[in-house]
Amino acid sequence: MVPEEVQVALMREMEILLNQGRDVNAHDEHGWTLLNRAVWKGSESAVDLLLERGADVNICNRNQRTPLHLAVYKKNEIILGKLFDKGADLHFKNFNGKTPFDLIIRRKHLKLVKKLLDKGFDFECKDADGIPFLHYLVSRHFLSAVDLVLRRGANVNSTDWEGRTCLHIAINRRYIDIA
Known part of the structure; x- marks a missing residue:
């Protein structure tokens, strides 16, 4: 959690920039927008200000990461919720072709998996x-998320590009508790 005084200071700094005419969606010399920076620093108040001023929730930094990718990386559920509420694209792929969901799986963050699914993430897409x-859930042995996605109706017989099902992956990796 970011101390409140740090959040307020960042919000005030951004408010000054905006009041001086800075475009809320402009990129700085490092390829970041104010919203990217506020999300990265975990400043909820700065995020609120920028969203009120019309910041684009799907704008990318120079690495094709949206604010949602950054919020997932930082595991900031509150900012994630704010971005979802403003229409952040759950399926946007970064420069590596990874969506916010991919990043959540890597970090094994079940609360964020639930939050994404509740917001309509299409868990059947590839x-x-x-x-x-x-x-991915099976290969990372993310058992609680496997159970959650299956309870929500995921196709257990879906195949990857090699024709393998989840059962093939579980058996190959000796994940008996999943198989």
Whole structure:
């Protein structure tokens, strides 16, 4: 959690920049927008200010990461919720072809998996490599998320680009508790 005085200081700094005419969606010399920076620093008050001033929740930094990607990386559920409420694209792929959901799986953050699914993430879609998200959950041995996605109706027989199902992956990796 970012101390309140740090959050307020960042919000005030951004408010001054905006009042001086800075475009809320302009990129700085490092390829970041004010919203990217506020999300990265975990300043909820700065995020609120920028969203009120019309910041684009799907604008990318120079690495094709949206504010949602950054919020997932920082595991900031509050800012994630604010971005979702403003229409952040759950399926946007960064420069590596990874969506926010991919990043959540890597970090094994079940609360964020639930939050994404509640906001309508299509867990049946495949990543840039043709791998379904259920396969990622199984291959990372993220048992609680596998259970959650299956209870929500994921296709257990979906295949990856090699024709493998989740059962193939679980058996190959000796994940008996999933198989």
